[in-house]
Amino acid sequence: MTNKHVKEMEALKEHLGKHQLKLTRQRELILNAFLRQEHITAEAMYHQLAKADPHLGLATIYRTLNLFCDAGLAQARHFGSQTKYDNVSHKGHHDHLICTGCEKIVEFENEEIERLQEEVATRNGFTIKTHRLELYGLCSRCRH
Amino acid sequence: MTNKHVKEMEALKEHLGKHQLKLTRQRELILNAFLRQEHITAEAMYHQLAKADPHLGLATIYRTLNLFCDAGLAQARHFGSQTKYDNVSHKGHHDHLICTGCEKIVEFENEEIERLQEEVATRNGFTIKTHRLELYGLCSRCRH
DNA sequence: ATTGAAATTGATAAGCTGTCTCAAAATTAT
DNA sequence: ATAATTTTGAGACAGCTTATCAATTTCAAT
Incomplete structure (x- = not known):
């Protein structure tokens, strides 16, 4: 253990x-x-x-x-x-979909988004060390 | 006024x-x-x-x-x-690039990222109400 | 293994941000 | 203008996190 x-x-x-x-x-x-x-x-x-x-x-x-x-x-x-x-050891998975109804959290990862983030950072002269992306909304159950 | x-x-x-x-x-x-x-x-x-x-x-x-x-x-x-x-009337502008060196905050918007966010949400049965994207790193000045 | 300097802990006080309370004031419909 | 209702301001209060500090633990050097 x-x-x-x-x-x-x-x-x-x-x-x-x-x-x-x-x-x-x-x-x-x-x-x-x-x-x-x-x-x-x-x-x-x-x-x-x-x-x-x-x-x-x-x-x-x-x-x-x-x-x-x-x-x-x-x-x-x-x-x-x-x-x-x-x-953080569950790396790559640290983006979240958060239901504001029941507080449920769904993890996701999306390489395309990560790539675009890098692009934005470079364009602004930044070097990304980490990031955080959270989407807030209602899950299918709470929408009803 | x-x-x-x-x-x-x-x-x-x-x-x-x-x-x-x-x-x-x-x-x-x-x-x-x-x-x-x-x-x-x-x-x-x-x-x-x-x-x-x-x-x-x-x-x-x-x-x-x-x-x-x-x-x-x-x-x-x-x-x-x-x-x-x-x-909220300045919609679409609420993503941030944050320098962990000098705490400078740069705002940006990226329609492609927003579109991909919607896609992820839909795939998971969520309806997005709002979101938050923050990229942490060093700006060009603090990198040196 | 012992020692001693330095870091850590536990308990609680203090700090910060945000909400609640309530009497006094302001607003709206009449 | 009047009355019913909402809002305000001031400060008390509450929830979460950090600071304080004496006592304990760690760890490197014996």
Whole structure:
């Protein structure tokens, strides 16, 4: 279970090393839990991990998820008043169709769109590091 | 100045009429200020209108901008920890290139991308109401 | 293995953005 | 003008996230 996400663990360790940060029990715990999700809020993870470690603080979860963002493992997305942290290891899939009726999220990827994004960026002298595309609307069920 | 945005004013009046709401000095004031912007936060508008009306309350601005959203004149967008209200009359322009170095924001529009978005949505049974596309990277100046 | 400097944690206070409350004021229909 | 209803302004309040800080843990150097 702990050795399931070796690649991401290595990426985290590399980031920690580069920035004089330390690998802690909490960071390992949170990473493993995080990688099992597609996207999650800090609050949800807090409750989810309460069983595994009842003393794990909410602040630590926020700090750690933000650390994952710095390390390139996660990406924060502001949704309503909350922040959702996306699992970036499901790469190429981080565009979303979001139903404003039931909050359902469908992931998709579209190479043609990605290509056009590059084109726009180049035309404006930008080098894209990452992007975010969210389409909001109603799913077929909520439309009725 | 007051009769510059007649069309939007009419749209607002129609919405007010339909919902038993009243046209107030503040709503007119805020509408005119809002329509001069591409997008703005409630806080920014609060400071901007402080000269015109020092007693205009922040809550009123929030309420009014949300009212504009209901009326279809504005569109709320969560950006970082803040909410930006987009002027919908400048439609098609709400995609952004964001420099992570200097925080510069370049707006762009690309019809081809919009078309592909519709396609993806349709394929998944969604009806798009709005969308958000942000490309993060470095501008030419920050790359060096 | 021990030590010690530096980073991390947990608990909670504080901060920020946005909404709610409610008495006073403004609007609209009569 | 009057009355019924909505709106406003000011500040209290609430939800989410970050800052603070003493106590603990990590990790590199012994």
